[in-house]
Amino acid sequence: MKNSFRLLAVLFVFSFVGFVRAGDFTSTVLQSNQVLGPITISGDHFFQIRNFTQEVGGFARGFVSITKDGLTITNAFVASVEDPSTFVLNEPVDSFTVAGPATVTVTCGDTTNCFITYRKGQE
Secondary structure (H helix, E strand, O other): HHHHHHHHHHHHHOOOOOOEEOEEEEEEOOOOOEEEEEEEOOOEEEEEEEEEEEEEOOOOOEEEEEEEOEEEEEEEEEOOEEEEEEEEEEOOEEEEEEEEEEEEEEEEEHHHHHHHHEEEEEE
16 A cells, blocks of 8 residues: 555656646656647736756857748747856857747757746746
């Protein structure tokens, strides 16, 4: 009985490893070439990226595409490169906000993982 309870508890914890929520923000790890979205933002909402980083080693960076009023901007925001071996963030991590109505798609780079923290809120 104890072993089955422990196994059930471990499975429960691992089922939520894919994403983490902290207040309104959601954090997730994207594998190489993985796409998050499309995320539709209605007219009275916004989409904010607080953190978008990528490991060192990829040739192509992760990027955010925005479609608004029929126009698409492919590299509206790119991932900052982080080198975990030096414990120093080589590039600044800025916030990025998109006002609706729009459609947002986040694409990770070609050979490394990306980490993104974002929220969708109402104005």
